[in-house]
Amino acid sequence: MYHAANISKVLKGELLQDRGFPGIAHILLDSRKLIFPETSLFIPLVSARRNAHQYIPVLYEKGVRNFLVSEHLPLDQYPDANIILVKDTLQALHQLVAWHRQQFHIPVIGITGSNGKTIVKEWLFQLLEKDYNIIRSPKSYNSQIGVPLSVWQLQPEHQLAIFEAGISQPGEMEHLEKIIRPGIGIFTNIGEAHNEGFLTQRQKINEKLVLFAKSEILIYCKDYLELNECVLNFHTQIGKRDNQQGLQLLAWSRKTDADLRIISVDKDQTHTRIDALYQNAPLHIRIPFVDEGSVENAIHCWALMLYLGIAPAVIQQRMDLLGNIAMRLELKQGINNCSVINDSYNSDLGSLTIALDFLQQQQQHPTRTVILSDILQSGKSDASLYEEVAGLLQQKGIHKFIGIGKNINREKKRFQDVEGLKSLFFPTTEAFIQQFNQQDFQHETILLKGARIYEFERIGKLLEHKVHQTILEINLSAMAHNVRQYQSLLKPGIKLMAMVKAFSYGSGSFEIANLLQFHGVDYLAVAYADEGVELRRAGITMPIMVMNPEPGSFDAILQWNLEPEIYSLHLLQQFEEEVRSSGKTDFPIHIKLDTGMHRLGFEKKDIPALALLLTENGQLKVRSIFSHLAASEDPGKDAFTQQQGRLFFDMSHELQKALGYTGIRHIANSAAIHRHPELQLDMVRLGIGMYGIDNGDMREKLRNVSTLKTTVAQVKRLQPGETVGYGAQWAAPGPATIATVRIGYADGYPRCLSNGVGKMLIHGKLAPVAGIVAMDMLMLDVTHIPEVAEGDEVIVFGKDLPVQQLAQWAGTIPYEILTGISQRVKRIYFEE
Template sequence: MYNAESISKTLKGELLQQTGNPGIEHILLDSRKLSFPETSLFIPLVSSRRNAHQYMDELYEKGVSNFIVSEAPAQGKFPKANIILVKDTMAALHTLVASHRLQFHIPVIGITGSNGKTIVKEWLYQLLEKDYNIVRSPKSYNSQIGVPLSVWQMKAEHNIAIFEAGISQPGEMEHLEKIIRPTIGIFTNIGEAHNEGFLNIRQKINEKLVLFSKSELLIYCKDYPVLNECVLNFHNVVGRKEGQDGGLQLFTWSRKTEADLRIISVDKNDNHTRIDALYKNEPIHISIPFVDEGSVENAIHCWALMMHLGIDQSVIRQRMDLLGNIAMRLELKQGINNCSVINDSYNSDLGSLKIALEFLQQQQQHPSRTIILSDILQSGKSDASLYEEVASLLQQKGINKVIGIGKNIFREKKSFQQIISLKSSFFQTTEEFIQQFNPQDFQHETILLKGARIFEFERIGKLLEQKVHQTILEINLSAVSHNVKQYQALLKPGTKLMAMVKAFSYGSGSFEIANLLQFHGVDYLAVAYADEGVELRRTGITMPIMVMNPEPSSFDAILQWNLEPEIYSLHLLQQFEEEVQIAGKTGFPVHIKLDTGMHRLGFEKKDIPELARLLSENPYLKVRSIFSHLAASEDPSKDELTRQQGKHFFEMSHELQKALGYFVIRHIANSAAIQRHPDLQLDMVRLGIGMYGVDSGTEMQEQLRPVSTLKTTVSQVKHLTAGDTVGYGAKWIAKGPAVTATVRIGYADGYPRRLSNGVGKMLVRGQLAPVAGVIAMDMVMLDVTLIPEVTEGDEVIVFGEHLPVQQLAAWAETIPYEILTGISQRVKRVYFEE
């Protein structure tokens, strides 16, 4: 057990004050993820955008008493805290966890590469869980922050560890190697992912190989020539250094040349792949329930490791045949009876449970939170202590109801029943729960499904999830977070961020996106109309919300729900002031819109004197911000117009702010201007479509991730002969034998009718299929003549990562905004976090 004194000695830090020696079990880096205050150590990290020392007050009030800081607090500010002062909190985090790692003398598997790291890690867990008590990285925790949090999980009860490591620039892997210190390495493959920070692919490989500097064994595929060459050079240097016993050994596999594991054949049949190989001149084979090349490669890496560990081939074959899909994301779907359902039902362990509960905690749309939880497997703890910890965690996270499924959790139900605020019920099997299932037991709540694979919680998911049209829009919340961070990285220190969530968040949803933005500390939200803001308030959004098009009929709602209207004319100002007076309110926040050249809405320069007179010393209204709208910030040929708008804004806002006599936020920069016109960032910027992965600039677009994927399915396949026509008006005629696929989407779903007759295309089995005929209200026909084996139920991508919405917009001769906002509300949204 660690305490402040022992950690201070490890870090060679200065123990500024010590008021006790409580045991420390948990490292806390994010104040929003606090679960166990008494046993947590908060390490505030400092970046160009955020200094986490500002959260110390909040955490101290919540009971945290152990801190590692790089900025000494005022003497006596935290009288009951233990505070260790270091030069760099990130370096301290790495040093502390590296020291923790050295206490364990067990096999530690380190995995790196461009793709497949998480799949290989999770498959190894599935394959080895019967033989070992395993500690592994939660989800994809492989960064400079994720790796320390993963390794800190190592406990005396574990007898093997599996950690993944990823880097984005030179020098990072050296830190991760000291933390993981793998005894066995797996290099999955090498590709173009995350190349931006490296000079070339060789530099990227060599940087990743640093992870194995002190390893005993490295497993890799020889079939990547550059990787093989770099590994051999690395082995010549590292394999004989520091007098290691035998040095670094290589375990190679190949489908092309001689190797330790020589792959002879890969035969795919239906949904299985048989892999035959030679190992030590003996024929061996496995079969896996997957046919894609990535899965074949990942399985062979796992096969090689299992052989190194001495597991019998018959056992390997049996377990490989039972490999299951790995859910790489948490999904949020609409449920029955106005519920939301979070599906995370592929494993159940403490690490992933905490992550899922944090995602659940973000959701504010329902007053009640429920978790359906299976037995937690392979914890290494006694059932009594394990479920006491789980019950305490649920209490800390504000869970209202728990439904436990499994013999172990059923036996330990007293741990949950003793918590007065937690309603609980227990079942020994999933089948028992399903037999007693009553839909009316679930009303207006957010439900988290968290179960190990063997409990088949997907059966429960089908009961709880609202039956939906097979055309869905998938929203990647992790991509939204990534895109926001990309723009935040461009902001000057102190510049605030307003996120535009108008028009149903550009088609991506309302409270789902707003919950995420609120959780990540965005400063403001903006909606088009008051009813959008009211809906966000009703679903638990408490942050400031600006209404950009307030109507007099909505003033009551604005005042009732504490929304902040945009004021763009003297008449509107006087109307709203009267409503505020009648409501008996004072100092109500408003936002003043200036017209600097867009000529749409806003006060002009001639209005400023009268506006200043009406607002100065006004007891009813307080100006929260002054802003304007750029007309063409994305267009280099219009940069002079943008500069003129900026000049007008500076002059007009300065005159108005001088009359007000108090500080007012000023903002004019939109998504494009954040990067193209940094001089216009001012006090706040407004991030709109860039947050959803679309930017007009090539340089910025390359740094963004697509957020939305619109997909549907094939409902029927038709085999036509020459002369057959397709669709309304018989506009499309088969020139010869042809095959069409009818898919479940139409113009009522938001697929533009102008994409008819070959103008638009969709992805079927990874290939582009042109639209055949005229788009109907609910259906589109595709020409799939050149795409073999298309069948009913096949997935069809309308737009997404491999068919950008920008391309769809170009075919339709419009802009991405119109495509995204035009997606019908009957198209169900499925939200997920990676």
């Protein structure tokens, strides 16, 4: 544990105030993720969008007493705090963790590359956990912030460290190399990820290779030609620069001579056998995977284990037991109005903290429950480990805890002593299942967190609502990324309203609103009051604008503190009367101006009468004035958009002058945020762009959010001339193979995509619709995809088949496709 004085000395900072206590064990970068206030050092990072120094007063009130800042603070407001002043807090974070890393002299493995970093890291943990007490990056913490948070977890009990590093632009790896300082390096592969940040592929490779500037050995695949050439040049440069032997290379190849020469790769339905030569000796491994990515990742792990001197027989045995890696936290609908967060493939302190943060983000249920197995290979004593876990649960406000395993049972008193925490314990998963009663779980958000050997997937099947095999996956991490992309374009101080109308464009309700509330969006907008009421009932507290308020919904609007859009004098008078009878004053409303859309809104001639009505009563307060752009995404309509902007300026200025106060003004939608930045004003409204859809400059910066997928129900072989579907409109032109899949127009797949107009992805290949789309099923022509089998996954739209393409085939727009997905299609939400 460190103290402010020695940290200040390490950083060459100015110790503005030193109270000498308490010690520092944790780094806190996000004020929302506070767990241990007494022993945390808050480091407020500063970006173009946000200055985290603003959260210092709140954190001080919550008990944080150590602060590393880049701005002077009024010391009299923080009399008990240790405060260190530095020039740049991000640079200081890197410097502090690099110094922390220097205190340890254990083998450290650094992993970089375009794909496979996290899988290789997690597989190495599975393969080596019997030999070492291992610390590793939680999930895919490989960024300029994730890496220091990972390396800070190094403790004296650890015997091996495995950290991954990713970069998106030149110069970043130099910082990460100093923090990780790996002795052993693995370069997984090179691909297209983050290409936009680099001039050429070679530049990207060379930037990533900086991670291994001080390494003793580098493991890589020489079959990537550019990678191989860059590695050889790097190897030469390192040797010359250090005037010593330099970096040792351990290359493997499926094509040419190498240290680990792959002779053959043979696959059956479930396993792959890989034969190779190493130091002139024949070796082989068998892995329980058949995809090419897993083969490549396994060979990297194989090479590392051979370098460490692990016996081939032991390697073979452990490789055959490799398990799936949970790359995401899944949020699913559960029994009895529960939500289930499934993270049942691993259990360690790092990933538990991440999962608890995700659990805390959920506001839809009054009770938060954690089901946790024994945490294995932590390197801590059981007493110390479970005392820390109990502290985590207390800080995160967990209401119910179920512990499964002998070790956690022995430490049950630590959980029973937590005030307000109801706890139950079972020696095994089987014991829990035998005593399972559905009625014990009602209106809860339940986190499943278990080590693989505890088979928590069995518990998941009991708790999760049984789903139709057609599902819509919503990537919450991608949505958060997209929101940040638009936030980065905003001028300082500009607010963000997120459009969650129409069931969040088909994506969900509270699931999306929870994410947006957590990530600091200022406002939500729904179409009708009942959507807003549902969000309020699910625990959403942020302001919500109702865009289509009906007189019959006024009572609900007032009861649930929703804020109506007012677009006519008649509607204004009706709502004012309702507010007056309720006894409320200064109730917030939003005034809609018509600047050319000609759908809803006050016209310029209405402004005097509108201003008079608003100034004559004290029941209403104009929270915002806004309008709707009709064609902001179309360069050919830019003159019209600018005309709308000028009219809005004039009308809003006239209204504000008459009111005597200014409200929030907003007119920019997703496209206008980046195409017409002069229209950002006081707030912008983000809609379809949040879901990763843009036809302009933003397209390359956004990530796909929604994936609609189904499965093959049956495969049939047809003779020439045999017909398919209602009306016998499609006939096999020759010997044909037809796959029936579990989706139809009742699920939202347009019937106009019948007879080859629409296509779906199976095994990465497009398969056209054969015949007429039926209510619950449709058929695909998979004659050209012979490997298709019953149960195979079918992508309706997603990353590799964008919803824009589906909309184009259907002669419509992505909005209609997304909002048309039936509610019987179950939504699964996940965070990477």
